[in-house]
Structure formats: structure tokens, C-alpha cells
Amino acid sequence: MTDTLCFRNIGQLVQADASTQPGIRLRKHCALLVEDGRVHKILKESEIKSSKSYARVIDCQGQAVVPGFVDCHTHLIYAGERKDEMVDRMRGVTYMEILDNGGGILNTVKATSRATEKDLFDAARKRMKRMMALGTTAFEIKSGYGLNLKSEMKMLTVGKKLRTSLKVPVTLTYLGAHTVPAGENREEYLEEIIENLPRFRDLADGVDIFCEKDVFTVADLRRLFLQAKLLGFDLRAHVEEFSHQGGCAEAAKLGALSCDHLEHATPVDIHAMRKANTTAVLMPGVTLFLGGEKHPLVHSMLDAGVTLALATDCNPGSSPTYNMQTVLTLAASMYRLTPEQALAAGTYGAAKALGGEKDYGGLLPRQRADFLILKTNDYRDMFYYFGENFVDATYTAGKKFKAPKDPAL
Ligand SMILES: [Zn+2]
Numbered sequence: 001m002t003d004t005l006c007f008r009n010i011g012q013l014v015q016a017d018a019s020t021q022p023g024i025r026l027r028k029h030c031a032l033l034v035e036d037g038r039v040h041k042i043l044k045e046s047e048i049k050s051s052k053s054y055a056r057v058i059d060c061q062g063q064a065v066v067p068g069f070v071d072c073h074t075h076l077i078y079a080g081e082r083k084d085e086m087v088d089r090m091r092g093v094t095y096m097e098i099l100d101n102g103g104g105i106l107n108t109v110k111a112t113s114r115a116t117e118k119d120l121f122d123a124a125r126k127r128m129k130r131m132m133a134l135g136t137t138a139f140e141i142k143s144g145y146g147l148n149l150k151s152e153m154k155m156l157t158v159g160k161k162l163r164t165s166l167k168v169p170v171t172l173t174y175l176g177a178h179t180v181p182a183g184e185n186r187e188e189y190l191e192e193i194i195e196n197l198p199r200f201r202d203l204a205d206g207v208d209i210f211c212e213k214d215v216f217t218v219a220d221l222r223r224l225f226l227q228a229k230l231l232g233f234d235l236r237a238h239v240e241e242f243s244h245q246g247g248c249a250e251a252a253k254l255g256a257l258s259c260d261h262l263e264h265a266t267p268v269d270i271h272a273m274r275k276a277n278t279t280a281v282l283m284p285g286v287t288l289f290l291g292g293e294k295h296p297l298v299h300s301m302l303d304a305g306v307t308l309a310l311a312t313d314c315n316p317g318s319s320p321t322y323n324m325q326t327v328l329t330l331a332a333s334m335y336r337l338t339p340e341q342a343l344a345a346g347t348y349g350a351a352k353a354l355g356g357e358k359d360y361g362g363l364l365p366r367q368r369a370d371f372l373i374l375k376t377n378d379y380r381d382m383f384y385y386f387g388e389n390f391v392d393a394t395y396t397a398g399k400k401f402k403a404p405k406d407p408a409l
Helices: 081-091 094-098 105-112 119-131 148-167 186-200 218-230 247-255 269-276 285-290 298-304 324-335 338-352
Strands: 005-016 026-035 038-044 057-058 065-067 070-071 136-142 170-178 208-209 233-238 258-261 279-282 308-309 371-374 392-395
Touching: 005 038, 005 094, 005 338, 070 247, 070 324, 070 338, 081 094, 105 148, 119 136, 119 148, 119 392, 136 392, 148 170, 148 186, 170 186, 186 218, 208 218, 218 233, 218 247, 233 247, 247 258, 247 269, 269 298, 279 338, 285 324, 285 338, 298 308, 308 324, 308 338, 324 338
Parallel strands: 005 057, 005 065, 070 136, 136 170, 170 208, 208 233, 233 258, 258 279, 279 308
Antiparallel strands: 005 026, 026 038, 065 371, 371 392
């Protein structure tokens, strides 16, 4: 008795493969075989055996199949919303002014610190399910709304439970250095983070820092990363978002897996990322939501051979979106990426940013069978008829995800 699943009558099958340019391989009229939750083989329709040879045959009705999205930068564990702050921004107050006045991240920190572990878990699980219904099949989640040992550990414990509960790849990142807690001294707070790093070794895969004017400096980044590296953490950094500080080049030199945001990154930074094989994580949803005009030097990055990744940055302040389809569309339109380039960045590139590209993100043989059946026979419709949800079904490890019905998630 075989346990092979056969997804047949696929009109268009997309694989994300870095060995091709622009990173996408497209096949037509084919079938996908899945064994033990992994991609086994891609066949021509004519090569399909009799239905008895498979545990189940699923007719994809000529629709397009693409790899599941990898959301490689999120802050999806939080309590509270920040809609009032959105309205303030629309009246002309800037994001950094809100933070300077004790609002912004610090509002979410208060709400998240008060919330119980169960409240945080339930809310984040709902969010992730909604994201999965929209096509995300692997996640990165950061702490950073605790800003003290106990609350940061609470957030990452929730992250570990989410990984077990939803059975999808979840990379956890300790972001104690998200901002300086109200009334505390920056240097002392950073010292505390560094001292406590060993206690996060079982809770987080990586360490992150927000390197920005009036937040943490490049020297802070260096101190934190040197210690984190010694302890075996992966490194990733929020850098060059609202101003140029030099954190990107420094993070790349120290071997960061990803540098994220990069609106103000320069050619020197791009060169450093290329040299270190650091992935550039771009989040156009933030630019859209905050009404920014500055875009990263995306084409210089591509020309230099830097791998691009896309992510939602899902968080209650600067990017309250769950939808990677929106992010891909924005990247295509705002950065002038082709649909192939945007899709490769939201799948393979994002998996590489998490160090998971061998295991998922490409729909390649032996990788996890994480994929989406789209409501169309041409995946470019996702970019063309922007704003619609084109995901008909999400599969993780070959199993169909049961999308939640609750519209009020
Ligand atoms: Zn972020």
C-alpha cells in the first residue's frame, strides 16, 4: 500500500530555485507527487500511473500551484492595537515622534506585558491561521514587546508553543533590543540583555536589534552580536530604516543571516551584504502603511547578486497586515520587480533569510510539500488583479490546511 499523494492536472507549477534566473522554474500540465509530507517528484500528466498506485489523487483542475510563502520577519505575538496612533500619523505626527513621546512600541510593550501567556498564544495562533489561509507556510517570529527578562521569555515560550501547535516551520528571534524601556538607561539595558543571552539559548534561534538614531547604536549592535555569535545564535538586524547609521555593513561583517528594512542602505552596505552572503529582507508594507517615500536600492542589490527576501513585518504599529500576497504585489509595483522576482523573494529568498532554504520555500524534491493551489491558472493574476485573495487551498507538509471561518480574527 502506497502513501503517495498525486496532485494532478496542475495547469502551472512554480518552483523557486536559486540555480535558475530569476529564481523561478515554471512547468505546465504536470503532476506533483508527495510522500511523507515531502515533495517526491514532478511528473508529466502522461507519466501518471493508474489511480490505484497512489493513496489519493487530487485533481487541481488546471489551476496554478506555487510554493507556500515564507514570512521571514514578523512581530505577530502581541496584545493591543494601535489604531489611535495610525490616526495621529494621518494628522501629521511621525512614527519616530510617537516613539519619542512614549507611544508606539512602548504602548504594545505595556499591553503585552500585562497579557497572560494564554491570551498571547490564543491571539497569535488566530493570526497565524489567518496568515496560513492567505498562503504563508513558514514563519519567523520575534520577541521585543516584553523588554524585560520575564516578558521576553513569556513571548518566546508562546512562540515555541505555536510551533508545536501548528506544525509549521517557525524560527524564533530574541529581540530584547527592540527599544529602550521607558525611564531606563540605554547602556545599562543593553548590558542586561547581553548578560541574559545564555538564558535564551533554548528559546530562540536568533538574536536581533533595532539599530536606529535615538534607539541602539552600531557599537551596541557590535557588542550584542559578538556575544550572540559566541553562543551560537543566528544574527539578524533592523537596520537603515529611517536613517543611515552603518548597522547594515557592521551586521553583515559579523555574519548576519539577514539585514532587514534597508530603505537608507548605501552601495557600501550592499557590497558588504554581498560579500557576507547576507539576505536583504524588504518590507514594502511598512512603507505603504507609514506613508513613506524612500525605497531601498533594490536594483543595485539585484545587480550585485544580493538575495532579496520579502516579509510582512506583521506588527500592530507599522505594518498590521497578515497578507504576503499584498506584500509581493507591493514589491512588484513599488520596487519594479517582475512577478518572478517577487515570488522568488517571498519563497526561496525568505527561506534563505532564515537559513531554511534546503528544507522549504522552493517546492523542490525532498523539501517540505508546502504549497498553494491558486484560484487561477496563471500565478501572475495575483499581481495583476491586486487586492484579491488568490489562495484556494494551502497545503503544509502535504496536508490541506483547514482555513478558519471566523471573519473577525
Ligand atoms: Zn520588525
